[in-house]
Amino acid sequence: MTSFTISDGQLDGLKDQVAVITGASSGIGLATLRRIIKHGGKVFASDLTPLPEPEASSVPFLKADVTSWKEQLDVFKAAEQEYGKIDHAFANAGIGKSTSFLEEEVDENGDLLPPKMNTINVNLVGVMYTVKLAIHYLKKNPNGGSIVMTASGSSFARLPAEDYTTAKHGVLGLLRALQPQLHPRLPIRINAVAPSWTDTAIVPRAMIAALGDSNVQSADVVARSVGVLMADKERHGELVYSALGKFVEMEYGESGFHALxxxxxxxxxxxxxxxxxxxxxxxxxxxxxxxxxxxxxxxxTE
Ligand SMILES: NC(=O)c1ccc[n+]([C@@H]2O[C@H](COP(=O)([O-])OP(=O)(O)OC[C@H]3O[C@@H](n4cnc5c(N)ncnc54)[C@H](O)[C@@H]3O)[C@@H](O)[C@H]2O)c1
Structure with a gap:
């Protein structure tokens, strides 16, 4: 586990790089889109809702629901057609919790209904679709590239949100399953970001108020961690936690998860x-x- 800082210079490697972003119209996705463009990169954006201005007029966008394989496939096809290559994919779209295992809903016969799977479908299945597509398209890039997934502090901590926390643990599981199979066997790196409380639309305003402004970070902090994971070709299999503008890598090092x-x-x-x-x-x-x-x-072999 190593804490580190991210300078603007470390993001210069984004220049001329093409990134596909899901959930690009708001919060962490939008901040990352802006970061990449600021450092000379190019973005193909997708989301359920349109990009805001000024990006709506300048950034290629395709509406897509990440739970639809076909719609995500169309995004990657359109991105390759637009730019001729894809260098990075950011599997980021997400929603908050959709279900409670303690509250009960019943059908017309009084039988217990199953839990709603919306959050698992968006936050885990949607990410798996993005990653599968990204590997396919990055294999076609002679220079390879990278994948970044949005995990969460709840990928390893106790957040009382059954579906959300399960999905985010799943994202970490996907990182760990693919880490030994990609770089250096294939020129594809995979990493994840794990933001702590970040001021975006997914967090209820009442929660932001309860936490207080000084305990919530801006989406651009997370965007910087995404940017460095894309730009730095040494980074692979990392989970970068960010809290209040500070960054800690959780997987490696003498006090990282695996060493412990x-x-x-x-x-x-x-x-x-x-x-x-x-x-x-x-x-x-x-x-x-x-x-x-x-x-x-x-x-x-390494
Ligand atoms: N904000 C936080 O405190 C925080 C902390 C940890 C992790 N995250 C994660 O960050 C990611 C981005 O969320 P955010 O905080 O920027 O929130 P946000 O609500 O601002 O952005 C999420 C975006 O995802 C899009 N989206 C939702 N469902 C979709 C679907 N089915 N298909 C395509 N797009 C869809 C939304 O339209 C929205 O633009 C999520 O995966 C979230 O779980 C957020």
């Missing part, structure tokens, strides 16, 4: 470190063989 949990797993496995390491090596070998079969490409 590995000894716990070894403890559960009887503390036989040598055997655990040997088993892990065998698992790595099988995973490498599977990756070769899956991609039909040779493996570049």
């Amino acid at each position: 949990t590995k000894p716990m797993m070894e403890l559960a496995e009887g503390g036989e470190k040598k055997e655990v390491l040997a088993a892990e090596k065998r698992v790595d070998e099988v995973l490498e063989e599977m990756a070769v079969e899956n991609h039909g490409i040779s493996v570049v």
Whole structure:
């Protein structure tokens, strides 16, 4: 776990880069769109609602619901047609919680109704669609590129919102599942941002008021973390938490998640470190063989 700052100069790598953004018309998506353009990049935007002005007049946009595979496919096709390439995808569209496991709704027979899946569909399935499409289009780019997903503090912390927190844990799961399969086997990096409370339309005004202005960050703080994950070619598999304008990378480093949990797993496995390491090596070998079969490409070892 490492805290870091982001200078404007670190975002200069965005120049001439093309990014597809979902949920681009508001909040973190819109702030990221503005950041990328400020640093000389280009954006293909999509959202359920139109972009505001002045961006509506200058940034290519296609209305798309992220829960529709077909509509997202059309966005990536249109972006490639517009710019001739895609360098980055920002899987960002999201909504707040849609269901409660404690409140009960019943049908006309008095039978309990299932939970509403809207938030899972937008915040997890929608992100999975974007990422699947992004990998397809980035494979076609000879220079490769990167994917950034919007996770959340609730990807690892206890936020009492059943569907929202589950979906955001899922986004972190997707990051961890793809991290070993992409860079450096393929020239595609994947990272995620995990914003703490950020002043956007998704957060009820009553919550912003309760938190107080000084405890809520601006969307541009998160946009900077997205920008650096796209621009910095060394960053892969990172989860960048941002709170009140400060940035912390959660996955790596001596106090990052994996360094902390590995000894716990070894403890559960009887503390036989040598055997655990040997088993892990065998698992790595099988995973490498599977990756070769899956991609039909040779493996570049780190
Ligand atoms: N604001 C925060 O405090 C905070 C904290 C952590 C994570 N996030 C995440 O940030 C992301 C962006 O949200 P935001 O805070 O900028 O809120 P926001 O409401 O300002 O922006 C979300 C955007 O997503 C779009 N959208 C919603 N459903 C969609 C769908 N089905 N298809 C396409 N677009 C859709 C909305 O129209 C909107 O423009 C979300 O994934 C959210 O969960 C926000």
